[in-house]
Amino acid sequence: MTHGFFEVVSTARFREILTSFPPLGAEHVELSAAHGRVLAEDVAAREDLPLADRSSMDGYAVRAADTFGASEGNPAYLESAGSLRIDAVPDFSIQSGECAAITTGGILPEGADAVVMIEHTQELGSGTIEIRKSLAPHDNVMLRGEDAKAGETALARGTRLRAQEIGFLAALGIDAALVHRRPRVAVLSTGDELVDISATPRVGQVRDVNTVAVCALVAEAGAEPVALERVPDRLDVIVDALRRGLAECDMLFLSGGSSVGTRDLTVEAIGKLPNSQILAHGVQVSPGKPTILASVAGKPIWGLPGQVTSAQVVMHAFGMPFLRHLAGDPAAFDPARRPMRQAELARNVASKAGREDYLRVSLQQRPGQPPLALPRLGKSGLLKTMLQAEGLIVMDARLEGLKAGSLVDVWLL
Ligand SMILES: Nc1nc2c(c(=O)[nH]1)N[C@H]1C(S)=C(S)[C@@H](COP(=O)(O)OP(=O)(O)OC[C@H]3O[C@@H](n4cnc5c(N)ncnc54)[C@H](O)[C@@H]3O)O[C@H]1N2
Numbered sequence: 282m283t284h285g286f287f288e289v290v291s292t293a294r295f296r297e298i299l300t301s302f303p304p305l306g307a308e309h310v311e312l313s314a315a316h317g318r319v320l321a322e323d324v325a326a327r328e329d330l331p332l333a334d335r336s337s338m339d340g341y342a343v344r345a346a347d348t349f350g351a352s353e354g355n356p357a358y359l360e361s362a363g364s365l366r367i368d369a370v371p372d373f374s375i376q377s378g379e380c381a382a383i384t385t386g387g388i389l390p391e392g393a394d395a396v397v398m399i400e401h402t403q404e405l406g407s408g409t410i411e412i413r414k415s416l417a418p419h420d421n422v423m424l425r426g427e428d429a430k431a432g433e434t435a436l437a438r439g440t441r442l443r444a445q446e447i448g449f450l451a452a453l454g455i456d457a458a459l460v461h462r463r464p465r466v467a468v469l470s471t472g473d474e475l476v477d478i479s480a481t482p483r484v485g486q487v488r489d490v491n492t493v494a495v496c497a498l499v500a501e502a503g504a505e506p507v508a509l510e511r512v513p514d515r516l517d518v519i520v521d522a523l524r525r526g527l528a529e530c531d532m533l534f535l536s537g538g539s540s541v542g543t544r545d546l547t548v549e550a551i552g553k554l555p556n557s558q559i560l561a562h563g564v565q566v567s568p569g570k571p572t573i574l575a576s577v578a579g580k581p582i583w584g585l586p587g588q589v590t591s592a593q594v595v596m597h598a599f600g601m602p603f604l605r606h607l608a609g610d611p612a613a614f615d616p617a618r619r620p621m622r623q624a625e626l627a628r629n630v631a632s633k634a635g636r637e638d639y640l641r642v643s644l645q646q647r648p649g650q651p652p653l654a655l656p657r658l659g660k661s662g663l664l665k666t667m668l669q670a671e672g673l674i675v676m677d678a679r680l681e682g683l684k685a686g687s688l689v690d691v692w693l694l
Pocket residue numbers: 470471472474475487488489490491492536537538539540541542545568569570571585586587588589591661662
């Protein structure tokens with residue numbers, strides 16, 4: 282395979298290529314392990330939820346019409362027809378002029394259509410209850426089927442299972458779900474200058490930052506990182522490591538060697554693998570321009586820039602959404618998904634023309650005003666800009682810069 286220097290694509294095109302990879306297949310997982318996963322099929326309710334009309338308050342089940350006009354100064358009086366147990370179907374009904382003591386969650390007896398809170402009542406003895414509140418039908422009642430109707434789709438495929446969906450499935454009696462697989466992701470660093478974290482580097486050497494940092498971001502995106510043993514800048518060794526990594530994983534992030542220097546072997550190494558195709562070499566993004574995307578027998582390989590900050594920004598901007606896409610999330614790249622905070626930019630910033638800029642900012646909180654966004658500029662080979670960053674401002678490729686005082690959306694990290 283031959284390949285020229287930097288086939289730079291726009292970020293829009295890059296996202297398009299990324300979303301053309303199909304999501305991973307599906308597996309059944311128990312509900313307790315399904316948090317964060319994405320449904321691979323619609324889930325229907327097998328029964329109404331709730332099964333019957335239930336009270337949402339402690340008080341008395343009543344016919345709302347019997348309370349119309351009741352107030353503190355002008356109470357209504359009802360006769361108690363009995364007390365209801367929380368765990369049983371009522372074995373009596375109520376008629377006009379009657380009420381029944383009920384607890385939160387209890388089933389309404391036939392004839393009742395509302396519940397008056399105990400605070401608005403007074404037991405007067407000999408079974409008479411004073412009602413000091415006027416109710417409308419269904420006040421303080423959770424209606425049968427209000428959460429879900431039997432036979433209807435309760436959750437659609439593509440739904441990401443947050444805690445609330447997990448609880449909902451539990452209520453429906455669904456103890457396992459068909460979800461997309463979590464991507465198993467190989468992370469490989471290359472570089473003759475890299476040494477172990479535990480090593481004391483001599484000048485010229487640096488500790489391997491990207492393996493652990495990228496693994497952390499992979500895990501943060503809900504995928505399973507597999508750290509591979511670091512490799513030197515040698516073509517055959519890199520090719521071999523890529524081959525092994527892809528054999529056991531769904532995709533691979535390779536850090537380093539993505540640029541165009543003499544030791545930047547990523548493109549060449551990928552080309553040695555059967556059925557390989559470079560889909561992009563260079564993205565109009567800053568930092569992170571030398572990013573590579575390839576497919577090897579249908580599996581994605583990324584060449585992340587070696588610079589520590591560039592690698593992390595590319596992961597946030599594209600890598601992590603891509604992992605969520607592979608895990609079945611149809612809205613993985615939707616910017617609306619990002620936790621955003623509006624802030625006021627503290628100073629003028631220039632933007633690299635023709636590149637989508639990811640400006641790192643910290644936030645200074647101010648009472649009664651949006652926080653101040655302080656740009657944390659610095660070379661992308663330094664760690665501190667990301668270290669100080671609480672968020673990113675995404676600057677469109679057409680922007681030449683932003684003025685101090687402008688309101689900006691900060692993507693919180
Ligand atoms: N002539 C050009 N030179 C460079 C360009 C360019 O367009 N033309 N782009 C620059 C940009 S931007 C970046 S980003 C880097 C990308 O470099 P590579 O992806 O090829 O990475 P390396 O050369 O292997 O390393 C760059 C730098 O990062 C350090 N590094 C690499 N891996 C790790 C790691 N696992 N942990 C910590 N640090 C790592 C490495 O030591 C280098 O200092 O290219 C620019 N050059």
